[in-house]
Amino acid sequence: MFYREAGQFKASYQNDQQIFPIRQDQIGFIALMGFLFLVVPFIANQYWLQAVLIPVLIFGLAALGLNILTGYAGQLSLGSAAFMAVGAFGTYNFMLRIDGIPFLVALLLGGLCAAAIGILFGLPSLRIKGFYLAVATLAAQFFIVWVLVKFGWFSNYSSSGVITAQHVNILGVDFRSPEMKYLLTLTVVVVMALLAKNMVRSSTGRKWMAVRDMDVAAEVIGIRLMRTKLQAFAISSFYCGVAGALYAYMYLGTVEPEGFNLDMSFRILFMIIIGGVGSIMGSFIGAAFIVLLPVFLNVAFHSTIGAYVPADLASNLELIIFGALIIFFLIVEPHGLARLWQLTKEKLRLWPFPH
């Protein structure tokens, strides 16, 4: 009844090619942005901003990066956390070594460093595919973290190899309070997500999908494999790199190379599997699921049965339930939570008269 495109006519090509062709989607998107930018900073407390919203946005961006590579271009990667580390350490070094460099420029350069490293470790993708490629990117994961620990230059010779984020100041505005950090993170994430959304429906994204579906066929119709695959690696790593820099500057403040370990790469991979492989929104839904569900379970357990069962039992139960929920969702909807949303939309178009 409310979600119905009857009567919306596209009179020009421009109209037909909008990001959100249905008017209800446009309104919904603008309302969501209005809520996130104008309402949330005023109603959310520190806990919500710093422990819930900022990490979900940052991990959503990292998952988006991996989704470009795995979901759209079909190249499996287990090195996302390492590319995040490159972005974080790159941004740190640009801020440290170039006096007065604006943060956003350093962020961009850090992302470009990650893109360059991504291309380097994407080279094997020209020869190997699938699980074998995953093993090659696994090498990136271990190698990059090892380099960052081994060579003190990257962490400015800190005795324990950690970097401490400098204060961020853009045009005289200090980004120190949780609200400002949230707004900056949100801005970067929204801009990059919209860019990605546009990219995947342009010729770039179509080439990725052609390569994903069958690379021989894609080559036959004139898509240059090397260029397309490396482009996907570069853009994906750029996204991960920017997410890593935000992780260091907007979320934790001080990071160690081990923070970007294989565990984190797996977590990002699970986010896109749960959220939806090949879906921009799925990246964010998956990030919210993986980041928030364990927290929610922990809170729920403590406020209900926490007082009656031993703490180790409660902690293990949380993990068991978390795992069971993942399996449940994968069985119910193997294409991810984003697919559920899509199905809901399709049903809504017919509602309340399905026949």
Add this chain to the structure above:
Amino acid sequence: MKFRKTLMAVAAVATVFTASYAVAQQEQYVGLPSYRVGPFGASGAALYGGWIDYMNMINERDGGVNGVKLTWEECETEYNNARGVECYERMKNRGPTGNSVFQPLSTGITYSVLDRVAEDKIPMVTIGYGRTDAADGTVFPWVFPMISTYWNQASAIMNYIGQKEGGMENLKGKKIGLLYHDSAYGAESHAVMDRLAEMHGFSVQKIAVASPGNEQQAQWLQIRRERPDYVILWGWGVMNPTAIRTASRTGYPVDKIVGVWWSGAEEDVVPAGDAAKGYTAAGFNPAGTNFPVIQDIMTHVYAKNRGNMSDQSRVGSVLYNRGVVHGIIYVEAIRTAQENFGTGRPMTGEEMRWGFENLNIDEARLAALGADGFMPNLQITCEDHEGSGLLKFQQWDGEKWTVVSDWISGDRELVRSMIKDSAAAYAAEKGITPRDCSAQ
């Protein structure tokens, strides 16, 4: 209908997240960012279990600290930085005066909240881990890496080896192998070992073990080739028993291996079986149950079936006792703060910080606590957030740990100067003006 259910579920979630817990005013709250699952879950369960049991005992035996009951809440971090930050943010404003101390037992989480504790005015205590140069209280007023830092530990281990060799001068020309966990934690040992080698004329061979360290054949073959006089085991988790087992397979004498305190618990030697007999490790608390403080926990907590450890045989293990040390330091800090700011009411974060900074647990106090020989005496000052820096060495005899040394200190002068330099570099990078301690 479905929509309403969803709405109600969302509302329920929202209330759970934002619920403020009703607590009486005469309670001192502490949020414990514990971990009981994951690769280090067993260690976390023992340490936080000991701490909770001690607080329970103080409540049962003394009715709290000067009438102020201790309350606590656990938050599972899974040894994961992001979860640790979430726990920190969740617990910081709970209780009548907010969280009174944050102790994550994870170097990664320590770094992640380093900036936040100063902003929120919550002291962070990292006993035996964390950021070494935070021992400089003028640059890090809110962080307390107490008892001993890693640098001091490395120096104390060399002093112990020197004692065994009959004097530090006999170290000249000796070869020391340093088998370390290839991470920021393992890298902490490098700078100080290089300085000590220069001072005493021995040579250091650094041999890295990639995390997690369950395969060390190559490293121990290298050790067999080089034949160092001693091997310092700077390990963690599964790396420790593997090192001891591989050493015995390659024929390196186990009594020449000296472990750090994260390599010196029952969990590290029991899996290695007979190979671990004669292995020595550093520690700032001995194992065992025959201390009055542990006996008190037995009678006041476990006899009433209120103990935290589900496996009671782990009471008195190295990590459990380390948890009790945490409890003692925490309760003594509350006491110190109360004596200054007024007894019978919970302390705020700032008052707790003062309590930690003016902590003085001398031998008489230790005896009164029933902890004589259980932990080193400890005096914190505005400048020195480390305290005593005293360690004891324990040897595993196949059944239990036995103490084989007196309290041994590191080279305090050297370590303090290194800490000062490192903290000054940090202050310069961050634009911090160090506090003037004479004005405090």
